Amino acid sequence: MSKYASSSSYSFQPQPRQAKSKSLVIGLTGGIGSGKSAASDWFAQQGIDIIDADVIAHEVVAKGSATLRKIERKFGDWVLKADGEMDRAAVRTYVFTHPEALIELEAITHPAIREAAKLQLAASTSPYVVLSAPLLIEGAEAGLANLCHRILVMDATEDTQLARASQRDEQSVQKIKAIMVNQLSREERNRHADDVVLNESDLEALYVQLEPLHQDYLTLAQQLKFAAD
Numbered sequence: 001m002s003k004y005a006s007s008s009s010y011s012f013q014p015q016p017r018q019a020k021s022k023s024l025v026i027g028l029t030g031g032i033g034s035g036k037s038a039a040s041d042w043f044a045q046q047g048i049d050i051i052d053a054d055v056i057a058h059e060v061v062a063k064g065s066a067t068l069r070k071i072e073r074k075f076g077d078w079v080l081k082a083d084g085e086m087d088r089a090a091v092r093t094y095v096f097t098h099p100e101a102l103i104e105l106e107a108i109t110h111p112a113i114r115e116a117a118k119l120q121l122a123a124s125t126s127p128y129v130v131l132s133a134p135l136l137i138e139g140a141e142a143g144l145a146n147l148c149h150r151i152l153v154m155d156a157t158e159d160t161q162l163a164r165a166s167q168r169d170e171q172s173v174q175k176i177k178a179i180m181v182n183q184l185s186r187e188e189r190n191r192h193a194d195d196v197v198l199n200e201s202d203l204e205a206l207y208v209q210l211e212p213l214h215q216d217y218l219t220l221a222q223q224l225k226f227a228a229d
């Protein structure tokens with residue numbers, strides 16, 4: 001059976017993962033520019049709490065934080081700007097062209113991101129919660145996927161990812177490609193998905209695919225709640 005969501009043929013099978021949370025957690029992932037934020041904005045409009053790993057990743061390296069100090073100790077003081085903030089552009093340029101450095105950076109940031117995500121999950125009050133992360137599947141046991149009951153993948157061709165991300169960020173195609181080579185391929189990511197939304201058309205077409213998923217997640221959230229009571 002296809003994992004692709006469509007308003008006419010989507011059929012739902014609850015497949016709880018290892019998640020320990022009693023509230024349903026939907027992991028939302030996809031490559032750069034695939035439409036995670038566009039999808040999570042729509043879920044938020046339906047009253048669903050969104051936990052965004054990209055936002056947390058920015059928070060955990062705030063000026064003066066323990067995580068930023070660890071990064072400075074590992075890489076040197078060039079990671080800081082004169083005002084003490086992390087020099088994100090310098091770090092980005094370095095780690096996305098030095099794979100071993102990216103692994104070292106992730107070894108520092110990911111445990112902090114995971115802990116913060118767990119705290120936010122515990123505080124969520126909506127019928128279910130969406131945990132959005134570019135790196136959800138990567139990271140195996142220590143990763144974020146095992147906090148989730150289902151994984152929803154935003155799928156787009158690489159050409160679409162490049163076009164949308166470069167238009168949004170005014171970043172060069174070359175910089176975005178350097179990030180993409182450090183992310184999973186479409187095929188590999190889709191293989192881990194419970195649900196896949198193809199985001200190749202306009203935003204209306206995206207929302208039409210999200211609506212039946214939202215209804216099914218509400219149903220599954222109820223089932224999980226009854227099972228826990």
Ligand SMILES: CC(C)(COP(=O)(O)OP(=O)(O)OC[C@H]1O[C@@H](n2cnc3c(N)ncnc32)[C@H](O)[C@@H]1O)[C@@H](O)C(=O)NCCC(=O)NCCS
Nearest residue numbers: 031032053054057088091092095109133134135179182183
């Ligand atoms: C390298 C950093 C400093 C670049 O910062 P910058 O402000 O330029 O980009 P930003 O954080 O907004 O990320 C932009 C996009 O890059 C991609 N990306 C970010 N980190 C990674 C990574 N470790 N591997 C692959 N892609 C990544 C995502 O698609 C993300 O949306 C920053 O991305 C970072 O600290 N990354 C490590 C933390 C991490 O893994 N974050 C992802 C959330 S789990």
Ligand SMILES: Nc1ncnc2c1ncn2[C@@H]1O[C@H](COP(=O)(O)OP(=O)(O)OP(=O)(O)O)[C@@H](O)[C@H]1O
Nearest residue numbers: 031032033034035036037038164168201202203206
């Ligand atoms: N179906 C769509 N039609 C038109 N524009 C879209 C569509 N989906 C996303 N976009 C636009 O493409 C850009 C990238 O989408 P978005 O920011 O949601 O991706 P993302 O997966 O969150 O990216 P990142 O990993 O970089 O955070 C945004 O400007 C968004 O508004």
